[in-house]
């Protein structure tokens with residue numbers, strides 16, 4: 025079933041919205057997330073902050089702290105995406121904890137973005153020099169290194185002051201372009217041949233005034249002169265250096281909204297033209313003052329925008345209205361005036377929401393019982409530590425793979441019974457899909473094998489210890505009952521359960 029969410033602005037945290045979007049439903053994501061700049065942002069469009077913390081407050085700086093990383097994010101990454109986890113750990117050591125915290129913030133969102141993109145889809149992630157190398161590793165871990173397409177170097181300024189006296193001035197941002205698979209949408213873009221090439225190569229003019237060249241070597245082979253007309257030449261395919269002045273904000277005073285992070289329309293139009301077709305859905309989960317949205321609209325694409333800043337709707341509307349800068353300034357008093365915004369929105373086919381969408385695709389990948397019976401919210405999840413303690417208490421200090429009796433709990437690690445269940449959701453990490461394994465068993469099993477498979481190998485190789493193994497069917501029944509009990513004790517969860 026498809027979701028009817030095209031041309032919608034969600035004014036809220038993007039993580040919740042991304043989680044509510046169906047898998048395989050978005051054609052292109054072009055986005056410019058907040059960077060780890062460690063400074064406050066302000067501008068005439070109003071003070072806002074790129075803060076994401078759980079239980080967020082307003083007006084905090086664009087800064088990330090390791091001790092504020094939601095433990096559930098980290099567990100999701102640690103359990104389901106070991107390569108990504110290592111990138112974050114390495115960043116902690118090589119750079120600093122704040123950057124690692126920023127990577128956690130962006131990673132949980134990128135995992136969702138990867139899930140909701142179609143196989144033919146692509147993503148362009150706008151990065152500055154602070155984090156781009158680290159984000160590139162994150163992207164390799166999530167999208168796969170074989171799906172890396174380009175690092176686009178975008179020259180930010182038409183001209184600039186050299187203020188960096190002891191190093192070179194930074195003149196570019198980087199856009200990381202990844203696809204989901206190798207069958208992605210791509211429309212090559214050409215720029216016209218240079219004056220010089222035209223003069224030196226297309227030096228002939230025929231009786232109708234058309235310029236042409238005679239390619240070398242062909243003239244005599246065929247016995248006839250072969251002409252290549254300039255007006256049939258597609259131009260030169262553009263590369264990854266995007267340095268044209270037209271792609272900067274320079275001289276674009278009418279386009280300016282007053283927001284310090286605003287990116288030029290022409291830049292995002294180029295991305296959208298290259299990596300989507302008319303009618304496609306373009307998503308920007310950090311849409312700010314709506315550059316991606318307006319670019320998509322200009323090119324007859326459908327769009328979804330998400331931003332938690334309160335003036336996002338004002339920007340979309342005033343830009344859709346195509347009003348000039350003076351008029352925009354006059355209307356700034358309506359930035360957050362709900363009645364005015366509701367009224368102005370009417371002529372446009374757009375929707376505005378402050379609650380997340382609900383997925384309508386089947387989520388069968390999940391651990392069956394959990395997902396088909398009721399949703400479990402992130403808040404409800406038990407921590408790894410809690411789960412380990414409950415399992416130790418109920419089943420004793422034994423490895424579920426080889427029956428090894430651990431001298432103390434540190435010898436046992438928490439693993440998944442079914443490694444492939446529920447790749448995309450939290451069900452995978454619940455207690456009824458968990459087992460305790462000794463280190464050698466955990467290494468052997470990795471995420472390729474089921475627990476039964478591991479037991480078989482242990483028996484064959486003679487690693488199985490004496491005594492009765494834990495009965496997996498009974499254990500799963502017990503952990504399931506335990507989970508239900510816990511849910512019933514949590515009123516919010518229980519209400520979802522009864523619905």
Ligand SMILES: C[S@@+](CC[C@H](N)C(=O)[O-])C[C@H]1O[C@@H](n2cnc3c(N)ncnc32)[C@H](O)[C@@H]1O
Nearest residue numbers: 037038056285286287310312313314315331332
């Ligand atoms: C760099 S700006 C985007 C500017 C945009 N490219 C433009 O040209 O208008 C980043 C935006 O991300 C938003 N943002 C930061 N954290 C967010 C979150 N967790 N959910 C939704 N939006 C968020 C900020 O409010 C800000 O508007």
Ligand SMILES: [Zn+2]
Nearest residue numbers: 423426462465
């Ligand atoms: Zn073992």
